Amino acid sequence: xxxxxxxxxxxxxxxxxxxxxxxxxxxxxxxxxxxxxxxxxxxxxxxxxxxxxxxxxxxxxxxxxxxxxxxxxxxxxxxxxxxxxxxxxxxxxxxxxxxxxxxxxxxxxxxxxxxxxxxxxxxxxxxxxxxxxxxxxxxxxxxxxxxxxxxxxxxxxxxxxxxxxxxxxxxxxxxxxxxxxxxxxxxxxxxxxxxxxxxxxxxxxxxxxxxxxxxxxxxxxxxx
Amino acid sequence: xxxxxxxxxxxxxxxxxxxxxxxxxxxxxxxxxxxxxxxxxxxxxxxxxxxxxxxxxxxxxxxxxxxxxxxxxxxxxxxxxxxxxxxxxxxxxxxxxxxxxxxxxxxxxxxxxxxxxxxxxxxxxxxxxxxxxxxxxxxxxxxxxxxxxxxxxxxxxxxxxxxxxxxxxxxxxxxxxxxxxxxxxxxxxxxxxxxxxxxxxxxxxxxxxxxxxxxxxxxxxxxx
Amino acid sequence: xxxxxxxxxxxxxxxxxxxxxxxxxxxxxxxxxxxxxxxxxxxxxxxxxxxxxxxxxxxxxxxxxxxxxxxxxxxxxxxxxxxxxxxxxxxxxxxxxxxxxxxxxxxxxxxxxxxxxxxxxxxxxxxxxxxxxxxxxxxxxxxxxxxxxxxxxxxxxxxxxxxxxxxxxxxxxxxxxxxxxxxxxxxxxxxxxxxxxxxxxxxxxxxxxxxxxxxxxxxxxxxxxxxxxxxxxxxxxxxxxxxxxx
Amino acid sequence: xxxxxxxxxxxxxxxxxxxxxxxxxxxxxxxxxxxxxxxxxxxxxxxxxxxxxxxxxxxxxxxxxxxxxxxxxxxxxxxxxxxxxxxxxxxxxxxxxxxxxxxxxxxxxxxxxxxxxxxxxxxxxxxxxxxxxxxxxxxxxxxxxxxxxxxxxxxxxxxxxxxxxxxxxxxxxxxxxxxxxxxxxxxxxxxxxxxxxxxxxxxxxxxxxxxxxxxxxxxxxxxxxxxxxxxxxxxxxxxxxxxxxx
Numbered sequence: 001x002x003x004x005x006x007x008x009x010x011x012x013x014x015x016x017x018x019x020x021x022x023x024x025x026x027x028x029x030x031x032x033x034x035x036x037x038x039x040x041x042x043x044x045x046x047x048x049x050x051x052x053x054x055x056x057x058x059x060x061x062x063x064x065x066x067x068x069x070x071x072x073x074x075x076x077x078x079x080x081x082x083x084x085x086x087x088x089x090x091x092x093x094x095x096x097x098x099x100x101x102x103x104x105x106x107x108x109x110x111x112x113x114x115x116x117x118x119x120x121x122x123x124x125x126x127x128x129x130x131x132x133x134x135x136x137x138x139x140x141x142x143x144x145x146x147x148x149x150x151x152x153x154x155x156x157x158x159x160x161x162x163x164x165x166x167x168x169x170x171x172x173x174x175x176x177x178x179x180x181x182x183x184x185x186x187x188x189x190x191x192x193x194x195x196x197x198x199x200x201x202x203x204x205x206x207x208x209x210x211x212x213x214x215x216x217x218x219x220x221x222x223x224x
Numbered sequence: 225x226x227x228x229x230x231x232x233x234x235x236x237x238x239x240x241x242x243x244x245x246x247x248x249x250x251x252x253x254x255x256x257x258x259x260x261x262x263x264x265x266x267x268x269x270x271x272x273x274x275x276x277x278x279x280x281x282x283x284x285x286x287x288x289x290x291x292x293x294x295x296x297x298x299x300x301x302x303x304x305x306x307x308x309x310x311x312x313x314x315x316x317x318x319x320x321x322x323x324x325x326x327x328x329x330x331x332x333x334x335x336x337x338x339x340x341x342x343x344x345x346x347x348x349x350x351x352x353x354x355x356x357x358x359x360x361x362x363x364x365x366x367x368x369x370x371x372x373x374x375x376x377x378x379x380x381x382x383x384x385x386x387x388x389x390x391x392x393x394x395x396x397x398x399x400x401x402x403x404x405x406x407x408x409x410x411x412x413x414x415x416x417x418x419x420x421x422x423x424x425x426x427x428x429x430x431x432x433x434x435x436x437x438x439x440x441x442x443x444x445x446x447x448x
Numbered sequence: 449x450x451x452x453x454x455x456x457x458x459x460x461x462x463x464x465x466x467x468x469x470x471x472x473x474x475x476x477x478x479x480x481x482x483x484x485x486x487x488x489x490x491x492x493x494x495x496x497x498x499x500x501x502x503x504x505x506x507x508x509x510x511x512x513x514x515x516x517x518x519x520x521x522x523x524x525x526x527x528x529x530x531x532x533x534x535x536x537x538x539x540x541x542x543x544x545x546x547x548x549x550x551x552x553x554x555x556x557x558x559x560x561x562x563x564x565x566x567x568x569x570x571x572x573x574x575x576x577x578x579x580x581x582x583x584x585x586x587x588x589x590x591x592x593x594x595x596x597x598x599x600x601x602x603x604x605x606x607x608x609x610x611x612x613x614x615x616x617x618x619x620x621x622x623x624x625x626x627x628x629x630x631x632x633x634x635x636x637x638x639x640x641x642x643x644x645x646x647x648x649x650x651x652x653x654x655x656x657x658x659x660x661x662x663x664x665x666x667x668x669x670x671x672x673x674x675x676x677x678x679x680x681x682x683x684x685x686x687x688x689x690x691x692x693x694x
Numbered sequence: 695x696x697x698x699x700x701x702x703x704x705x706x707x708x709x710x711x712x713x714x715x716x717x718x719x720x721x722x723x724x725x726x727x728x729x730x731x732x733x734x735x736x737x738x739x740x741x742x743x744x745x746x747x748x749x750x751x752x753x754x755x756x757x758x759x760x761x762x763x764x765x766x767x768x769x770x771x772x773x774x775x776x777x778x779x780x781x782x783x784x785x786x787x788x789x790x791x792x793x794x795x796x797x798x799x800x801x802x803x804x805x806x807x808x809x810x811x812x813x814x815x816x817x818x819x820x821x822x823x824x825x826x827x828x829x830x831x832x833x834x835x836x837x838x839x840x841x842x843x844x845x846x847x848x849x850x851x852x853x854x855x856x857x858x859x860x861x862x863x864x865x866x867x868x869x870x871x872x873x874x875x876x877x878x879x880x881x882x883x884x885x886x887x888x889x890x891x892x893x894x895x896x897x898x899x900x901x902x903x904x905x906x907x908x909x910x911x912x913x914x915x916x917x918x919x920x921x922x923x924x925x926x927x928x929x930x931x932x933x934x935x936x937x938x939x940x
Contacts, residue, residue, distance in 0.1 A: 023449050025676050030777075044449055046449065046630075046675075046676070048676065049884070050803065050804075051720045051721075051723065051747075051884045051887055052720075052884055052886055052887050053883075053884055054674050054675065054676060065937065066883065067722065067723070067934065067935060067937060068723055068724070068871070068882045068883040068884065068885040069723070069883040069884050069885075070720075070721060070722060070723045070884055070937060071884075072720070072747075074721035074722055074748075074751075074752065074937065074938075074939065074940045075937075076937055079668060079883070081663055081664035082628065082630055082632070082663040082664045083668045084632055084666075084668050084671045084674045084675070085668055085669050085671075085881075085883055085884060085886055086671070086674050086886070087886050087887065087888075087889075087890040087891060087918070088720070088746060088747075088803075088804075088807040088886075088887050088888050088890075088891060089569075089807045089808065089811050089890075089891050090674065091804075091807075092569070092803065092804030092807050092808070093565075093568050093569035093570070093648060094674070094676055094677075095570075095804055096569055096570035096571070096804050096822075096823070096824060097567075097568050097569045097570035097648070098570055099676050099677065100676075115827065119828075121779065124779050124782070124783075125792070126775065126788070126791060126792060126798075126837065127791070127792065127794070127837035127838075127839075128829070128835065128836070128837060128842075129775070129791065129798050129799075129800050129835060129836065129837045130775065130800065131748075131772070131773040131774070131775055131777065131800070132772050132773065132800055132801065132802050132803065132830075132835075133747065133772055133773040133802075133803055134747075134772070134802070134803040134804060135802070136802040136805075136824050136825045136828060136830065137802050137803060137804035137805065137824050140570075140823055140824045140825075140826070141570055141824075167828060167829050168827050168828045168829075169828060170826070170827055170828065171826070171827030171828075172827075247695050249922050254531075268695055270695065270876075270921075270922070272922065273638070274557065274558075275474045275475075275477065275501075275638045275641055276474075276638055276640055276641050277637075277638055278920050278921065278922060289691065290637065291476065291477070291688065291689060291691060292477055292478070292625070292636045292637040292638060292639040293477070293637040293638050294474075294475060294476060294477045294638055294691060295638075296474070296501075298475035298476055298502075298505075298506065298691065298692075298693065298694045299691075300691050303637070303914060305909055305910035306874065306876055306878070306909040306910045307914045308878055308912075308914050308917045308920045308921070309635075309637055309638060309640055309914055309915050309917075310640070310917070310920050311640050311641065311642075311643075311644040311645060311672070312474070312500060312501075312557075312558075312561040312640075312641050312642050312644075312645060313561045313562065313565050313644075313645050313815070314920065315558075315561075316557065316558030316561050316562070316815070317811075317814050317815035317816070317894060318920070318922055318923075319558055319816075320558050320576075320577070320578060320815055320816035320817070321813075321814050321815045321816035321894070322816055323922050323923065324922075339581065343582075345533065348533050348536070348537075349546070350529065350542070350545060350546060350552075350591065351545070351546065351548070351591035351592075351593075352583070352589065352590070352591060352596075353529070353545065353552050353553075353554050353589060353590065353591045354529065354554065355502075355526070355527040355528070355529050355531065355554070356526050356527065356554055356555065356556050356557065356584075356589075357501065357526050357527040357556075357557055358501075358526070358556070358557040358558060359556070360556040360559075360578050360579050360582060360584065361556050361557060361558035361559065361578050364577055364578045364579075364580070364816075365578075365816055391582065391583050392581050392582045392583075393582060394580070394581055394582065395580070395581030395582075396581075562815075562817070566820075569808075570823065571808070571820050571821065571822055571823075572821050572823060572850035572851050572853050572855055573820070573821045573850050573855075574812075574817050574819070574820040574821070575817065575818050575819045575820070576817055577816065577817075577818060604818035604819050604859070605818050605859070605860075607818050609818055609819075613850070613851070614851075634915070635915070636915065637914070637915065640915075667916075668883070669880070669881070669882065669883065669886075669916075669918075670913075670915075670916040672915075
């Protein structure tokens with residue numbers, strides 16, 4: 001399969017950040033989603049970390065690291081003015097209870113229905129177990145769920161698929177998908193291509209995407 | 225019906241206090257139970273108040289009253305060394321979750337099975353509603369449930385009955401009953417008379433009690 | 449995020465006819481008295497007041513006004529009637545409960561606190577082992593016969609339980625001792641009670657705050673209600689009130 | 695009430711073969727490392743370690759010892775396997791999970807936190823709308839085929855839910871930053887995580903406490919875990935540890 005050169009991970013994160021409105025509470029998952037925080041500094045957006053923190057600051061470097069202060073990916077982070085800590089049940093009350101405005105997660109696969117898979121790679125051969133973490137809770141409670149991921153695997157296999165071949169995290173939950181090649185929206189009729197990487201054509205995106213894409217009438221280049 | 229002179233309310237409370245072991249967490253209901261606290265000073269017993277307080281102190285008099293500090297009966301109380309406040313769900317987690325060692329409540333009626341009625345007086349004619357408060361939660365979660373009450377109504381009607389005529393608070397939950405005339409225990413076979421007011425005979429107690437009493441082999445006068 | 453509103457009008461904007469409004473407080477402690485007064489002034493009617501343990505008995509002037517103005521359609525509470533029968537009989541609230549003009553729905557206090565928590569935490573229903581053997585087991589307890597919905601009972605792990613559902617208010621009115629502009633709140637002593645869980649539960653939570661702190665002035669490990677649960681903050685003076693018998 | 699025990703032996707007394715032991719912490723933060731070391735020294739076997747989110751990945755030396763000593767029969771967690779496949783494959787834990795020598799049961803993190811809370815709050819079961827459309831809906835997720843109990847599904851108010859049950863550990867081992875002799879605890883920053891809810895849940899809760907305060911030294915409005923949930927307190931030094939990738 002052909003593999004296209006697209007946005008670097010940091011720039012996918014930048015594109016996601018532009019989709020987040022001011023005055024939002026946001027939870028960022030592991031991977032590309034974590035990078036979104038770099039683009040939110042100075043914005044009136046509050047990051048929730050499921051370990052039990054509101055207003056999670058940037059990553060802590062060197063001596064700034066505090067062994068009692070990490071994010072949900074086990075990285076030392078910093079406190080900012082107005083940070084608050086709380087216990088895990090309160091944290092998941094926020095998540096499950098629909099108090100988070102935007103959740104950004106990574107995924108192995110997303111399908112046309114807005115189902116996605118992120119929690120288990122069956123090829124690891126662990127007899128049906130894996131790390132769920134907070135992924136299913138976050139997906140279930142999200143008001144808006146964005147997926148930020150590479151458009152294909154390293155080998156060029158599409159991650160936007162007709163049927164999930166990895167175990168699902170949740171069904172019919174994904175609103176928008178941000179990849180290195182495109183910005184897409186899950187609509188009742190399927191996946192709508194809204195923006196694409198400069199220089200690529202619709203056919204190029206389609207060639208690395210399993211389901212037949214719908215195309216927005218106002219299709220444009222990815223806006224940064 | 226004959227009405228016997230027995231212990232004053234304060235002394236019923238004293239008798240109850242002797243049944244509470246050191247190192248206990250205790251919740252005291254409205255009425256005679258509240259008076260038990262007067263006899264627990266200096267004892268290693270911690271009072272829980274369902275409004276959200278551990279180590280509830282004595283009633284606050286005059287200027288010591290703080291409008292943000294009341295017990296579950298809406299009386300101003302005091303804070304002591306080591307008092308702790310918490311929210312209502314935590315409070316009822318303690319209660320329903322079985323973390324309270326002893327609960328002392330008042331009652332309109334108790335029957336042989338250990339059922340009791342305390343939350344509603346149907347003669348008020350309120351179309352089936354009344355004040356439940358925390359009574360059912362407390363009864364459900366109590367490890368030991370003591371009832372402290374007058375042996376009869378003011379008119380001499382027995383409150384220890386064969387069948388409840390008032391709506392039940394809970395069933396099969398009462399362990400011991402402390403009245404002005406006797407100390408009784410609910411056992412699988414019925415109600416066991418353990419202690420009686422000095423000068424009264426078994427027949428006297430029986431004459432103001434509906435169910436046939438069992439009598440403890442070591443029956444004695446109420447121990448104070 | 450600045451959630452401080454400029455006046456009571458803005459604090460209660462959108463709270464309209466027929467709303468279900470959670471009211472914090474446990475008898476006299478922690479009742480949002482100034483928000484209640486604004487509710488009275490607004491003259492909004494058809495209200496369901498979702499209480500925890502008698503905040504209206506603890507704020508009697510406000511209760512009297514709400515009842516007299518005919519603003520209340522329904523009260524949900526665990527302990528919402530006067531303790532004394534004679535006093536109750538004289539009170540307009542009890543008269544309207546008797547006549548069915550006001551619906552009165554009652555739950556065990558801990559069950560009610562969980563109903564709010566379930567709403568806040570996105571849990572539609574739980575099996576709660578409280579009220580078994582009582583009228584709670586048979587139906588929802590209310591003065592309106594037609595509303596006595598049957599309960600679902602089930603024994604789990606040897607404990608017989610009632611299936612209880614989440615109760616999601618449209619608005620919550622809560623009272624806090626201190627709070628910042630982002631809605632982080634702290635309560636004082638037993639005034640905490642139902643305020644935190646109601647803040648979690650409601651679609652729109654309005655907090656009256658005695659001491660408005662700058663963002664960052666509350667100790668991060670000592671906030672009781674994280675600001676995510678609070679939508680509007682209105683600074684109020686500390687007012688004295690009498691703690692009278694309920 | 696003085697709940698301070700004299701040594702680790704007393705702290706873990708009664709924690710015997712086959713016990714279910716909740717272990718506080720979220721990856722590296724708030725793990726009761728010194729209690730885990732005492733558990734290793736005690737050489738007690740057949741343990742079910744009920745975790746929240748990978749405290750054993752965050753305390754790898756202790757994990758290695760527990761696995762090598764054959765002390766673990768089962769792990770319950772939401773995120774208990776190494777993130778990296780290659781690293782996981784090399785680790786004795788994953789090898790024993792693969793072989794079925796250690797049972798591994800996994801839940802969504804928020805569901806697991808509620809399972810502990812239900813145990814602490816005396817709520818036998820709740821309907822939770824998480825995991826629908828995933829393997830969670832079909833059965834309990836475990837590496838042991840025979841243990842994949844079917845789940846009960848029900849739609850309430852338009853939300854499809856899984857019936858989840860309380861999980862009551864015999865012991866909870868928790869880590870607090872400060873605490874007094876009556877077991878009142880405070881945690882520091884994100885080290886709070888699962889420690890509070892596990893303290894609520896267990897039959898016997900043992901807290902290792904970095905700073906032992908006199909009774910009354912903790913501010914009454916700022917205690918995180920009221921002492922009623924804590925049965926034993928053991929003062930420990932603050933130890934430094936590395937936060938490494940999980």
